[in-house]
Amino acid sequence: MSCIVGIVGAESTGKTTLAGELHAALSGEGHAVALVGEYLREFCDARGRTPRVDEQAGIADEQARRIAAAAASHDIVIADTTALMIAVYSDHIFNDTGLYDEALAAQRACTLTLLTALDIPWQADGLQRDGPHVRAPVDALVRAALERGGVGYSIVAGTGPARLSHALLAVRHALLAPSVVDEARANPRWQWVCERCGDAACERHLLP
Numbered sequence: 001m002s003c004i005v006g007i008v009g010a011e012s013t014g015k016t017t018l019a020g021e022l023h024a025a026l027s028g029e030g031h032a033v034a035l036v037g038e039y040l041r042e043f044c045d046a047r048g049r050t051p052r053v054d055e056q057a058g059i060a061d062e063q064a065r066r067i068a069a070a071a072a073s074h075d076i077v078i079a080d081t082t083a084l085m086i087a088v089y090s091d092h093i094f095n096d097t098g099l100y101d102e103a104l105a106a107q108r109a110c111t112l113t114l115l116t117a118l119d120i121p122w123q124a125d126g127l128q129r130d131g132p133h134v135r136a137p138v139d140a141l142v143r144a145a146l147e148r149g150g151v152g153y154s155i156v157a158g159t160g161p162a163r164l165s166h167a168l169l170a171v172r173h174a175l176l177a178p179s180v181v182d183e184a185r186a187n188p189r190w191q192w193v194c195e196r197c198g199d200a201a202c203e204r205h206l207l208p
Contacts, residue, residue, distance in 0.1 A: 002070075002071040002072075002074055002075060002076065002077055002111075003075065003076045003077070003111040003112070003171075003174065003175055004067060004071055004076075004077045004079065004109065004110040004111050004112075005022065005076065005077065005078050005079065005110065005111065005112045005113075005114060005171055005174075006067070006079045006081075006082040006084075006107060006110035006112070006113050006114070007019055007078070007079060007080055007081060007082075007113075007114045007116065008081060008082055008084055008085055008107075008113060008114070008115055008116070008142055008146075008153075009085075009114075009115050009116030009117070009139070009142065010116075010118060010134070010135040010136075010138040010139045010142065011122075011134065011135060011138065012120075012121075012122040012123050012132070012135065013116035013117065013118060013120060013135065013139075014116050014120055014163060015038075015080055015081055015116050016037075016038065016080050018114070018116065018156065018163060018164065018167055019035060019037075019078050019079070019080035020035065020080075021164045021167075022078045022164070022167055022168065022171065023035040023078050025164065025168060026076055026078070026168075026171070031075050031076050032073075032074045032075040032076070033074060033075065033076045033077070033078060034070035034071075034073070034074040034076070034077045034078070035078050035080065036063075036066050036067050036070050036077060036078070036079045036080060037080050038063070038080050038081045039059055039062045039063045039066060040059055040063070040081070040085075040086065043055075043059055053090065053094040053096055056086055056089075056090045056094070056096070056099060057098075057099055059086050060083035060086035060087060060099055060102070060103055061083070061102075063079075063081065063082060063083045063086065064082070064083045064102075064103075064106040067079045067082065067106070068109075076171075076175075079110070082103070082106060082107055082110070083099070083102065083103040083106045083107070084103040084104065084106070084107045084142070084145060084146075085142070086099060086103065087099035087100045087102075087103035087104075087145070088138060088141045088142055088145060089138070091141055092134070092137065092138055092141060100145060100148075100149075103145075104145060104146075104148075104149030104151065107146070107149060107151050108149065108150070108151055110151075111174055112154065112170060112171060112174040113146065113151055113152065113153040113154070114153065114154055114155075114156050114167055114170060114171075115142065115143070115146070115153045115154070115155050115156065116156050116157075117155055117156060117157035118135050118136065118139055119157050119158070119159070120159060120163075122135065154170040156170070
């Protein structure tokens with residue numbers, strides 16, 4: 001069975017950069033690793049606009065489909081965002097909560113969920129981003145959805161190489177300890193923390 005790493009988080013929190021770095025690092029260790037990019041970006045670039053409310057479900061479905069297809073032929077899948085982020089933005093922008101159930105079901109299929117922290121500067125990125133003011137409310141919606149859906153997650157924080165190092169620790173922990181993954185799925189309040197901190201609610205141990 002493939003190890004699926006689903007990266008979620010508010011805009012401009014380094015999801016794409018982290019996904020690429022994880023792909024390179026794990027591929028360099030000899031794993032068969034697939035990198036699944038963000039379909040929403042393709043959608044916006046092709047149409048020159050952001051999606052309408054009626055297009056959100058199709059985008060979420062396509063993101064989930066690509067992740068599942070990659071998992072069929074690779075040992076590890078690194079997903080640069082998942083359907084959950086489409087559901088969150090549908091909620092945030094359109095007040096539409098109808099995509100959460102399917103998105104959370106897809107998220108529970110991930111071996112490991114990485115949540116990128118808000119500790120790096122916001123950067124503009126064309127149609128993809130609304131502004132730094134949306135990051136905190138979106139982060140809150142993501143965390144609430146994960147808890148509501150019973151999805152354990154590991155927070156990734158820090159800058160530069162430290163951010164990648166923290167993410168790799170979580171991925172390797174999941175690869176070497178399947179029982180931890182089972183616990184994450186069984187206990188909605190479970191989070192992985194490093195050996196230097198016993199408080200799963202504390203993110204300071206992840207910072208330089």
